[in-house]
Amino acid sequence: MSATRIVVVSAGLSVPSSTRLLADMLGEATEHAVRARGEEVEVSYVELRPLAHALADHLLTGFATGELKTAIDQVAHAEGVIAVTPVFSASYSGLFKTFFDVLEVGALDGTPVLVAATAGTARHSLVLEHALRPLFAYLHAVVVPTGVFAASEDFGGAGGQGSGELRKRVDRAAAELAALVSGPGAAPAAPRRRLVEEEFEAPTDFEELLRRASDGPPEY
Amino acid sequence: MGMQFGIFTVGDVTTDPTTGRTPTEHERIKATVEIAKHAEEVGLDVFATGEHHNPPFIASAPTTTLAYIGAQTKRIILSTSTTLITTTDPVLIAENYAKLQHLTDGRVDLMMGRGNTGPVYPWFGKDIRQGINLAVENYALLHRLWREDVVDWSGRFRTPLQGFTSTPRPLDGVPPFVWHGSIRSPEIAEQAAYYGDGFFHNHIFWPPSHTQQMVRLYRQRFEHYGHGTADQAIVGLGGQFFMRRNSQDAINEFRPYFDNAPVYGHGPSLEDFMAATPLTVGSPQQVIERTLSFREYVGDYQRQLFLIDHAGLPLKTVLEQLDLYGEILPTLRDEFAKLRKPGTPDAPAHASLVERAGGAKDSTVYAAGDAATGTTDRDLDDPDAASVLEGEL
Numbered sequence: 156m157s158a159t160r161i162v163v164v165s166a167g168l169s170v171p172s173s174t175r176l177l178a179d180m181l182g183e184a185t186e187h188a189v190r191a192r193g194e195e196v197e198v199s200y201v202e203l204r205p206l207a208h209a210l211a212d213h214l215l216t217g218f219a220t221g222e223l224k225t226a227i228d229q230v231a232h233a234e235g236v237i238a239v240t241p242v243f244s245a246s247y248s249g250l251f252k253t254f255f256d257v258l259e260v261g262a263l264d265g266t267p268v269l270v271a272a273t274a275g276t277a278r279h280s281l282v283l284e285h286a287l288r289p290l291f292a293y294l295h296a297v298v299v300p301t302g303v304f305a306a307s308e309d310f311g312g313a314g315g316q317g318s319g320e321l322r323k324r325v326d327r328a329a330a331e332l333a334a335l336v337s338g339p340g341a342a343p344a345a346p347r348r349r350l351v352e353e354e355f356e357a358p359t360d361f362e363e364l365l366r367r368a369s370d371g372p373p374e375y
Numbered sequence: 376m377g378m379q380f381g382i383f384t385v386g387d388v389t390t391d392p393t394t395g396r397t398p399t400e401h402e403r404i405k406a407t408v409e410i411a412k413h414a415e416e417v418g419l420d421v422f423a424t425g426e427h428h429n430p431p432f433i434a435s436a437p438t439t440t441l442a443y444i445g446a447q448t449k450r451i452i453l454s455t456s457t458t459l460i461t462t463t464d465p466v467l468i469a470e471n472y473a474k475l476q477h478l479t480d481g482r483v484d485l486m487m488g489r490g491n492t493g494p495v496y497p498w499f500g501k502d503i504r505q506g507i508n509l510a511v512e513n514y515a516l517l518h519r520l521w522r523e524d525v526v527d528w529s530g531r532f533r534t535p536l537q538g539f540t541s542t543p544r545p546l547d548g549v550p551p552f553v554w555h556g557s558i559r560s561p562e563i564a565e566q567a568a569y570y571g572d573g574f575f576h577n578h579i580f581w582p583p584s585h586t587q588q589m590v591r592l593y594r595q596r597f598e599h600y601g602h603g604t605a606d607q608a609i610v611g612l613g614g615q616f617f618m619r620r621n622s623q624d625a626i627n628e629f630r631p632y633f634d635n636a637p638v639y640g641h642g643p644s645l646e647d648f649m650a651a652t653p654l655t656v657g658s659p660q661q662v663i664e665r666t667l668s669f670r671e672y673v674g675d676y677q678r679q680l681f682l683i684d685h686a687g688l689p690l691k692t693v694l695e696q697l698d699l700y701g702e703i704l705p706t707l708r709d710e711f712a713k714l715r716k717p718g719t720p721d722a723p724a725h726a727s728l729v730e731r732a733g734g735a736k737d738s739t740v741y742a743a744g745d746a747a748t749g750t751t752d753r754d755l756d757d758p759d760a761a762s763v764l765e766g767e768l
Contacts, residue, residue, distance in 0.1 A: 215642030218581050220651050354561040355588055358596060361569035364562055368511035369531045374502065 158195035159336050161185055162233040164226075166203045166240045166251035167273070174273045175202065177305050178239040180322075181271055184329035185237065194337045201226040203250050210253045219257065226254075231262040231350070235269070235336035236296070238287070242274035246286040255290065261348030267335035268296040269328050271303040280304040295348075297335060301328040378711050379722040380704060381421025382414050382697070383456035383613065383680040386434030389687035392635040397687075403433045404440075406690040411444040413694050415451040417701025420722075423454035423486065423680060426463075428495050431637075438471040445479035452724065453479060456575075456613075456680065457488025457556045460517070461509040462499035464533060469520035469541040476546045481725025484552040486575050486611075487514060489560075501532070507562050508532075514555075518570060521550035524740050540740050547735035552723040554611055554678075557589065564589050568596030568608070573723065575611035576673075579682055580638055582651050583672055586612065590673040607720050611678035612669055615654045618699040622657035628692075629656045636686040659703045667710055675715050677722035679707075 163182040167174030182198045189196035203210070209223035219227050230236060240251035270287040272279070283302035291298045301324060309321040384407060390397040398406065411422040424441065427434040434440075441453040453475070458468060468485075476483045489506045490496075496503040512530050519526050520541040529535040545551065554573035557563035558581055567574040574593040576586040594605035602608070617632075619625035626645065633645045633656075648654055655665040670676060681700070684693040721727060729735050 212643045212647075216580065216639050216648075218585070218651075220582075220643075220647075351559060351561065355592055358561055358565050358592060361565050361596075361600075364507070364511050364565065365515060368508035368515075371508075371531055374505070374531055375500075375533050 158197040159189055159234045160229075160232065161189070161196060161198045161235045161237065161332075161336065162201055162229050163198060163237040164201045164203065164230065164239065164251075164254065166248050166254070168204055168241065168248070168250070170204070172241070172273075173305065173307065173310060174239050174241045176310065177271055177273050177303065177325075178237065180325050181237045181239065181269060181303060181329060184325045185235070185269070185332050188326075188329040188333035189337055192333055192337050199229060201229060203254055206254070207250055210250065210257065213257045214253065227258060227262075230258065233266065235267045235332050236263065237269045237271065237332070238291070239271040239273070240287070242272050242279040242282050245279070246282060247272070247290070252290070255294065258294070259350060261295070261350055263291070263294040263296040264347035265345065266296050267299060267332055269299045269301075269303070269332045271305070271328070273305050273307075275307050277304075277306040277308070280306070299328055299331040299335060301331055303328050376420065376722055376724065377715060377719070378676070378708070379420040379452065379678045379724075380700075380707060381419045381423065381452070381454075381678070381680045382410070382683055382700075383421075383423035383425070383454075384410070384434075384682065384684050385425040385456070386427060386432045387637060387685055388431040388433060389637060389685065390635075391687040391689055392631045394689075400433050402690075406684075406693075407433070407440065408444055408447070409690060410684055410693055410697070411451070411453075412447055413697045415448045417697050418704050419451060419697075419700065421452045421454055421678065421680060423456035425456050426459050426490075427492065428498060429492060438475050441483070442475055442478055445475065445482060448482075450482075452482050452484060454483070454554075455485045457486045457490075459490045459495070460487040460513050461489045461506055462495050462501050463513075465513045465517035465520065466533075466536075466539075466541060469517055470543075472551050473521065473541065473543050473545050476551050476725075477543055481546050481549075481729075483725075484554065484723065486554040486556045488556045489563075505532070507560065510563065511566060514553075514566065514570075521545050524738075540742075542740070544738035544740055546725070546738075547729050547732075548738035549725065549728045549732050549735075552725075552728060554609075559585050559589065561589070561592055564593040565596055568593050568602070569600050571597065571600065571602035573609035573611055573677070575678070576613065578613040578653050578669070579615045580652060583653060583669075586653075587672040590676075594674065603720075606674060606716065606718065609720060609723060610673055610676035611680065612673065612676060614666065614669070614679060614681045615652075616662045616665075616681055616683070616696075617656045618659050618662050618696060618703075620658060622661055625656050625658065632686040632688055640686075659699055663703050663706055663710070666707060667714070670711070670714060675719040677720065 163178045165175050165178035186196050186198045206223045213219050240247040268291045270283055272282050283304055288298050303324050305321055388403045414422050424437050425434045426437050445453055489510050493503050512532050526539050527537055554575040555563050555567035556575040558577050576589055578586045590610055594608045597608035598605045617625050617629040630645050655662050683696045
């Protein structure tokens with residue numbers, strides 16, 4: 156059986172960023188959690204900062220080039236996604252949203268997604284619930300129950316209360332994601348919408364398209 | 376004729392970024408006619424116009440434009456890029472283009488498209504979410520209207536027809552050739568293949584990989600539906616160039632138009648876009664070489680159209696582009712002919728379609744009486760109207 160593919164999307168802007176730091180923690184924890192279930196796993200990282208220009212171009216031209224195309228393909232074919240954004244103006248960053256804006260409709264149907272965010276203070280922690288969860292619900296993803304929010308203070312001193320708490324949340328979220336991407340629960344509950352590439356591989360017969368076209372109440 | 380060359384326009388009214396001047400609708404409409412006439416003068420085979428129903432375009436009423444051009448030209452094929460099969464009543468398409476076919480002695484074909492302007496759907500009483508379904512059902516009706524003298528029809532998107540005859544019947548009993556255009560909807564390649572119609576790929580704003588996968592699917596399915604081998608499918612491509620004798624002059628002159636173009640302006644650089652898409656800005660030799668390379672990823676094909684009159688380019692410049700196109704045309708024809716695999720079908724034209732149908736036949740539906748036309752909207756059920764019509768006053 157091939158390895159479970161997990162893609163971590165990170166939208167931090169500085170290098171290094173606390174967003175990437177959290178992304179790494181979640182990626183590693185998920186790797187361990189999937190392995191602990193006796194399955195092979197392959198975690199890859201998509202950093203959005205170097206794709207910023209390509210993303211802006213995609214908005215204007217309608218197509219992806221180079222590394223952005225690779226990143227989009229990776230996410231569309233992942234069995235699980237970890238999405239990490241900094242909080243900007245009370246929501247996910249524009250860069251983060253742009254990446255999910257240019258994904259093809261249906262690309263995340265039924266895909267388990269772990270949502271996570273970073274911010275300067277804990278006052279932004281509900282961004283997971285009021286911004287990220289609705290976004291991924293719209294995209295028909297399956298969002299794991301535990302989202303992970305990290306304020307700057309959560310990265311604080313070793314053994315301190317902050318880091319211990321963060322580690323616990325990271326591990327719990329990773330275990331939940333691992334349970335969704337492996338084992339009997341991994342099959343999506345509803346059929347995914349058909350992606351264009353699937354249609355190219357196995358086109359729907361035209362007689363079926365004709366039947367579907369006229370299948371519905373009169374619209375005149 | 377092995378391969379047809381031509382131009383296609385979307386009819387945009389765009390400010391010239393180098394002068395700040397925006398043509399009037401009247402100027403743009405007249406310029407379109409000049410461009411089409413000059414296309415014939417330089418030896419091109421096809422002029423196609425788009426269809427839009429909103430500013431900044433002058434491309435509504437395409438058959439009016441094409442008929443006017445048809446009256447002032449002798450040879451050039453008049454086509455569309457595209458005809459909105461989603462929001463236009465297929466009965467009107469059947470009538471309008473059959474009429475145009477008669478008026479121009481068969482110099483007409485069409486390219487079906489779904490359109491890319493969301494509000495056009497509600498403006499014409501349709502739902503954009505039904506785009507593919509509209510394209511499929513409407514074309515199924517259009518296909519029958521041109522092939523069956525009397526049509527009974529009932530479908531989802533238009534009122535039923537009982538005993539309907541679309542007039543005029545197609546010239547010589549042969550419907551206008553139809554291309555189906557789509558950038559990346561496999562359903563449309565499937566549709567073109569199912570009917571054995573042509574498939575046209577825009578091939579302007581997107582990478583060649585999109586074109587390649589659509590054409591490959593169309594060719595495979597053309598064979599699947601028994602219309603011939605994959606190599607015998609009828610393929611058309613768009614394209615976009617800007618030429619000057621010296622390639623650096625072409626780049627310098629075109630760059631402000633590129634940078635401010637409505638579709639891709641303010642996005643990638645001209646150089647990046649040239650690398651990612653079929654756009655060629657350079658010398659005539661560069662345009663020849665790039666164009667000849669298209670067949671490497673779609674196979675031998677039948678029609679090549681270029682977009683040359685958009686983004687605010689002034690008429691004078693567009694006519695100069697046509698002159699240069701005319702200059703490279705003999706080379707393009709010769710080189711494509713040399714590369715062409717034997718057995719590749721010729722580009723479709725009325726004469727060859729008539730020949731394939733076994734000769735021209737009069738397709739007129741001679742109606743003995745007129746049972747359908749009333750005399751007034753109140754008709755004879757109204758005794759007062761009847762008495763007037765029968766001459767009592």
